[in-house]
Amino acid sequence: MQTTPSWMLHAGLLAGLGPRAFGLQAEGDALATDLSFRTCIEAGSGALVAVQAPGARRLHLWTQRPAEPGVQQWTHWLDGQAVGEVLIGAPGWQPQRWGWDRPEHGLHHRAGELAALYRIDADQAADPWFAYHLPRHAEAADALGALGLSAAWATVAGVWETVLGRPLPARSRPWSLSLQGVDGAAPALRVASSLWALVPETRDKCERLAQAVHTLGGDGCFAQALYKLLAPDAPDQSARVIGAALEIGLHPDGSLDSVHFVLRGPRAANDHGGHRPPLH
Incomplete structure (x- = not known):
């Protein structure tokens, strides 16, 4: 174990954790970049x-x-406490080696025919999530239709329009779909994409994040402050992506449950983040 990087402590304080922010502990090499593969x-x-x-x-x-x-x-940490684990496999991985069987029932069977299982999220207080990465040229709307979940696409597209300030471009990708639970019987759904990482790191991106979070019922000021905390303190501030992905949670009827706006932390343990917003 190592002392928690300062940017994590500052993020905890921004979240209102107070003294609990200093209970955060990250594994000693958790922030290293010596990775066997990247997503x-x-x-x-x-x-x-x-x-x-x-x-x-x-x-x-x-x-x-x-x-x-x-x-x-x-x-996975929530408010300074470890609440679960995530396992992500490269193409061809075998989750059984890590104690997980591939779910085969219900919608999982259909999802497995459309896409490759690549991720398992196992939080302590909820059923696990199984994520399927769609092929490079696949459209999320078509995949949702094949699963009998066409109603979800309008919700997903609406969230992205709120974030981008315009409709999703044609042929937007890549996408992944996550199903909760092993039985595949009309489970909750998540639709995720890293399309956001393609948006240039400008002041507009940060401001649109804050406005989108506020519009969707979250704390836009917190979103903006956290984004600025992670903004690179360097001459070429566009060199590192901060806003990376959206993970949109949906109820079985396709209505919105929640949205996670995923931000990348510094790539090295000694990189504590910047203190300025993007300037251009």
């Missing part, structure tokens, strides 16, 4: 943080742990 969300960062809407400010944090080649293992 388009973390892109080499060993820590991710998320703002959630709707709801009051809470600090969601994920830190990467040492793992065997071809697999990423993360700890």
Whole structure:
């Protein structure tokens, strides 16, 4: 274990944790960038943080742990407490090796025909989530339709329009779909994409995040402050992506449950983040 990086402590204080912020402890090499493979969300960062809407400010944090080649293992922290684990596999991985069977029932069977199981989120107080990465040229709307969940697409597209300030571009991708529970019987759904990482790191991106979080019932001021905390304190501030991905949670009827706006932490343990917003 190591002393928690200062940017994490500051994030905890922004979340209103007070003295509890200093209870956060990250694994000694959790922020290292010596990774066996990377995904388009973390892109080499060993820590991710998320703002959630709707709801009051809470600090969601994920830190990467040492793992065997071809697999990423993360700890999920909520308000300074470890609440679960995340397992992410490279193409061809076998989750059985880590104690997980591939779910085969209900919607999982159909999802497995459309996409590849690549991630398992196992929080202590909830059923696990199984995430499927769609092929590079697949459209999320088509995949949702094949699963009998067409109503969810209008909700997903609406959230993205709120964040981008315009409709989603045609042929937007990549996408992943997550189903909760092992039985696959009309479970809750998550639709995620790293499209947000393609948006340039400008002041407008930060301001749109704050406005979107506020519009969706969250704490926009917290979102803006957290984003600015992570803004690189360097001459070329566009060199590092901060706003990385959106994970949109939906009820079985396709209505919105919540949105996680995922931000990348500094790529090295000694990089404590900046203190200025993007300037251009």
